[in-house]
Amino acid sequence: MNSKCVDILVIGAGPAGLAAAIAAKEDGIDNLLVLEREHNPGGILRQCIHNGFGLHRFKEELTGPEYAQRDIDRAREMGIEIQTDTTVLSVDGKTHTVTCVSSAHGVEIITAKAIILAMGCRERPRGALGTPGTRCAGIYSAGTAQKFVNLEGYMPGKRVVILGSGDIGLIMARRMTLQGAKVLACVELMPFSSGLNRNIVQCLNDYDIPLYLSHTVIDIKGRERLTGVTVAKVDANRQPIPGSEIEFDCDTLLLSVGLIPENELSEGAGVKLSPLTSGAEVDDVLQTNLPGIFACGNVLHVHDLVDHVSNESFRAGHAAAAYVRGQLSGGDTLDVRDGDGVRGTVPQRIRKGVSEEVDLMFRPSGVFRNATCIVTCGGREIARKKAPIFTPGEMAVVKLKPEIVAGLDDTVTVTIERS
Amino acid sequence: MEITCINCPVGCRLSVTLENGQVTSVTGNTCKRGEIYARQECVDPQRMVTAVIPVAGSAMPLSVKTRTPIPKKLIDECMKALSAVEIAAPVKAGSVVLANVCGTGVDIIATKSVGA
Numbered sequence: 001m002n003s004k005c006v007d008i009l010v011i012g013a014g015p016a017g018l019a020a021a022i023a024a025k026e027d028g029i030d031n032l033l034v035l036e037r038e039h040n041p042g043g044i045l046r047q048c049i050h051n052g053f054g055l056h057r058f059k060e061e062l063t064g065p066e067y068a069q070r071d072i073d074r075a076r077e078m079g080i081e082i083q084t085d086t087t088v089l090s091v092d093g094k095t096h097t098v099t100c101v102s103s104a105h106g107v108e109i110i111t112a113k114a115i116i117l118a119m120g121c122r123e124r125p126r127g128a129l130g131t132p133g134t135r136c137a138g139i140y141s142a143g144t145a146q147k148f149v150n151l152e153g154y155m156p157g158k159r160v161v162i163l164g165s166g167d168i169g170l171i172m173a174r175r176m177t178l179q180g181a182k183v184l185a186c187v188e189l190m191p192f193s194s195g196l197n198r199n200i201v202q203c204l205n206d207y208d209i210p211l212y213l214s215h216t217v218i219d220i221k222g223r224e225r226l227t228g229v230t231v232a233k234v235d236a237n238r239q240p241i242p243g244s245e246i247e248f249d250c251d252t253l254l255l256s257v258g259l260i261p262e263n264e265l266s267e268g269a270g271v272k273l274s275p276l277t278s279g280a281e282v283d284d285v286l287q288t289n290l291p292g293i294f295a296c297g298n299v300l301h302v303h304d305l306v307d308h309v310s311n312e313s314f315r316a317g318h319a320a321a322a323y324v325r326g327q328l329s330g331g332d333t334l335d336v337r338d339g340d341g342v343r344g345t346v347p348q349r350i351r352k353g354v355s356e357e358v359d360l361m362f363r364p365s366g367v368f369r370n371a372t373c374i375v376t377c378g379g380r381e382i383a384r385k386k387a388p389i390f391t392p393g394e395m396a397v398v399k400l401k402p403e404i405v406a407g408l409d410d411t412v413t414v415t416i417e418r419s
Numbered sequence: 420m421e422i423t424c425i426n427c428p429v430g431c432r433l434s435v436t437l438e439n440g441q442v443t444s445v446t447g448n449t450c451k452r453g454e455i456y457a458r459q460e461c462v463d464p465q466r467m468v469t470a471v472i473p474v475a476g477s478a479m480p481l482s483v484k485t486r487t488p489i490p491k492k493l494i495d496e497c498m499k500a501l502s503a504v505e506i507a508a509p510v511k512a513g514s515v516v517l518a519n520v521c522g523t524g525v526d527i528i529a530t531k532s533v534g535a
């Protein structure tokens with residue numbers, strides 16, 4: 001069995017892993033390795049061929065493959081080694097040894113001074129949903145359909161209903177329509193969409209695809225292949241209302257019901273996970289409870305904007321480099337808590353006495369109009385941000401300035417105040 | 420008229436006042452792009468179009484985009500024009516796949532490299 005030692009090992013070559021590796025390399029870490037299980041780096045962006053990526057970071061609107069290519073090119077220019085077709089099987093959180101397998105090298109054991117977890121997320125499967133009816137062909141997750149159409153070049157069906165209004169479902173409603181299918185409806189259980197408003201406009205409204213809010217699929221028909229679904233309105237307790245059924249003749253049902261961070265490896269390593277984000281609990285430099293193990297991107301919490309993923313991951317890469325050099329200050333931390341209207345704030349801890357900018361990121365727990373996000377430290381207000389609307393579909397970010405962070409001395413609480 | 424700005428994920432809700440088909444005021448935008456968008460959207464809505472097309476000699480399809488937005492009403496025609504394009508590998512990202520699509524003056528370009 002092969003074994004080797006590196007300074008920093010990055011798991012996953014999506015936008016998160018690439019940005020983290022670039023940052024670490026910029027800081028002079030040369031003995032750096034990125035492992036990726038797919039044949040090509042780029043992560044999920046490879047299949048997101050629509051535009052709308054990179055406005056913040058590159059000040060231009062790119063498609064997913066174009067955004068990914070910029071980081072891949074940069075990583076190659078810098079001489080960063082990306083070993084593809086290599087799957088990480090386990091991570092030992094104490095010894096920092098990683099076991100991985102590839103057809104080229106067989107099983108390898110790699111020991112690293114610091115490890116950056118950047119494995120992304122996956123879609124919630126149908127089983128987690130409890131949709132009723134037969135298990136016939138023609139039911140896919142929206143991301144799988146996206147892969148079929150955009151990377152493999154074939155259409156999963158001709159008449160489509162989409163369950164769930166997550167962004168990937170909305171994006172796929174437009175994609176299937178453009179590539180020649182008929183999308184009959186997008187059905188959402190909640191009274192609001194979990195996707196971005198811009199996607200409702202440009203993916204559904206532009207193509208006259210109806211969005212049924214407070215509706216769900218109550219029956220799935222077909223023996224071998226899907227032949228139709230029954231959709232019904234739900235009451236405030238999300239129970240179907242008799243008499244409200246609508247029948248759709250369709251051969252395809254796409255599920256777009258949310259993403260979950262891919263954390264089997266992290267759990268195996270002993271990384272403490274947050275029940276709210278399903279990702280690691282981290283401090284302000286994205287370090288987990290295990291010293292020298294960092295997490296960034298969708299494996300940490302599900303992002304809707306790749307620009308935020310890159311930003312967060314640069315921070316993780318710089319911090320890992322500092323850790324390797326023994327220059328990362330540790331010590332006491334202060335907790336960050338969710339107050340009213342806020343769910344899953346990342347980071348969960350801020351190191352005491354540092355004076356670096358910190359981005360507090362969270363999901364609003366409901367739809368709040370003309371509301372204000374207020375951050376307090378031991379009851380004292382330290383930051384506020386007003387917005388015309390906060391919705392669970394859009395991650396909110398509040399910046400704490402370095403001088404504010406330096407003065408923290410108590411638990412930090414993030415709250416949304418409704419007017 | 421209420422519209423949602425689609426220029427960035429913030430998705431500002433814009434209020435537009437129209438008089439005789441002319442935009443007289445835009446409010447609710449956070450940045451200048453929102454106002455430009457509203458003025459365009461109420462007169463001649465435009466969209467970027469992205470798509471995948473098959474490539475001879477490659478198992479993978481090619482992803483493409485209009486270099487700049489085109490009139491929304493031409494999206495269908497644009498997709499039809501694209502479906503007639505015959506292209507063979509190798510294709511380089513950024514190369515023109517279809518020039519001046521539907522007489523818009525806008526080229527359709529490859530967004531990735533295939534078989535290169």
Ligand SMILES: Cc1cc2nc3c(=O)[nH]c(=O)nc-3n(C[C@H](O)[C@H](O)[C@H](O)COP(=O)(O)OP(=O)(O)OC[C@H]3O[C@@H](n4cnc5c(N)ncnc54)[C@H](O)[C@@H]3O)c2cc1C
Pocket residue numbers: 011012013014015016017035036037038041042043044045048086087088089118119120121122123142143144146167168171259262265296297298299303304305306309
């Ligand atoms: C199906 C899907 C569609 C999406 N569509 C959009 C969209 O349209 N617009 C948008 O803004 N955002 C979209 N997102 C969110 C998007 O994923 C993020 O913005 C961003 O790409 C996340 O980057 P990442 O590097 O954290 O994860 P990813 O891009 O998922 O990259 C993670 C990488 O880690 C690798 N990996 C995982 N486990 C292992 C292992 N054990 N060993 C080795 N390698 C491993 C994976 O192969 C992958 O390449 C989508 C997400 C999903 C899941």
Ligand code: SF4
Pocket residue numbers: 424425426427428429430431447448449450451452453454
């Ligand atoms: S107005 Fe500006 S900030 Fe608001 S959605 Fe449009 S581009 Fe984004």
